[in-house]
Amino acid sequence: MRKIYSLLLAGSIVFAVSCQSGQKKAGEKSAQVEKTEAAPELNKLSAEETSNGWQLLFDGTTSTGWRGYNKTEFPKGWEIVDGTLHCIGTGTGEAGAENGGDIIYDKKFKNFDLKLDWKISKGGNSGIFYLAQEVKDWPIWKTAPEMQVLDNANHPDAQLGKDGNRQAGSLYDLIPAVPQNAKPFGEWNSIEIICFKGTVVYKQNGEKVLEFHLWTDDWKKMVAASKFPEYNKDWADVAKEGFIGFQDHGDDVWYRNVKIKNMD
Incomplete structure (x- = not known):
């Protein structure tokens, strides 16, 4: 038992x-x-973003709000595909860019927080402009600061300039992105550009990579030592309000989740 x-x-x-x-x-x-x-969801605002004043600049299916720089229509060198704004590469670099051209969102912004994702092709080059002005017969880069979009591993521009100031996430040809945390070609990168009363902050893949201050003596000295005065002697006098644009450099590049918060 x-x-x-x-x-x-x-x-x-x-x-x-x-x-x-x-x-x-x-x-x-x-x-x-x-x-x-x-x-x-891609190209959508969350309820929190909407309540906090964010605005979607690209709906993922149409080119609504976008047009060519110094043009009235959306250029044929760009297309809407798989929820992205895609610049169609020509294989001839800058020379091929004439087939499409840079694009801008048809509204000027002054103080803002801009967020978006970008993906570049192998050996590709592009850029994100802000505070841009339209000047007849001029390219957009003669009027606006740029955040560089680049395949650092394969495009020679990554080795030019000074201290990496032409690599992805940099203030092109002026201030390098530190840390340099861009992902390889074919992968998505997230960026943020905050512009408020002359103070500009760049973030790339969640990290702050640089900060500078427009219209100050330090800004003017830095620009004076760059290549820009050769093309526009007044380049340092960046406008206080302007367009946001994407560069056609003749290479395949994709943009999505483009959103902005107006901070005026």
């Missing part, structure tokens, strides 16, 4: 431990499910 009782007791203990283990595994699985969050 005592032997039977011992066997029953042992069986009860094994059963209890097994149940507890099963419950723990189920609980762990449940916790894992709770931690899994749905990926944010």
Whole structure:
């Protein structure tokens, strides 16, 4: 009898431990499910973003709001594909850019927080402009600061300039992005440009990479030592309000999730 009782007791203990283990595994699985969050929708604003004043500049399906720089229409060198603004590469670099041209959003901004994603092709080059002005017969870069978009590993511009100031995320030809955290060609990078009363901050893939201050003596000295005065002697006098634009450098580049918060 005592032997039977011992066997029953042992069986009860094994059963209890097994149940507890099963419950723990189920609980762990449940916790894992709770931690899994749905990926944010592309080219959409969350309810929080909308309530905080963010505006979508690209809806993912049309070119609404966008046109060619110094043009009234959306250029044929760009297309809307797979939820992106795609600049169609020509394989001839800057020479091929004449087939499409730079594009701008048809509204001027002054103080703002701009966010977007970009992806570049192998050996590709492009750029993000802001506070740009339209001047007849001029390219956009003669009037506006630029955040560089580049395949650092394969485009020679990454080795030119000074201290990496032509690499991705840099204030082109003026201030290098530090740290240099751009992802390789074919992968998406997220950026943020904050412009408020002359203070400009660049963020790339979640990290602040540079900061500078427009219209100051330091700004004017820095520009004077660059290549820009050769093309526009008044380049340092950046406008206080202007267009946001994307560069056609003759290479494939994709933009998406373009959104802005007006801070005026």
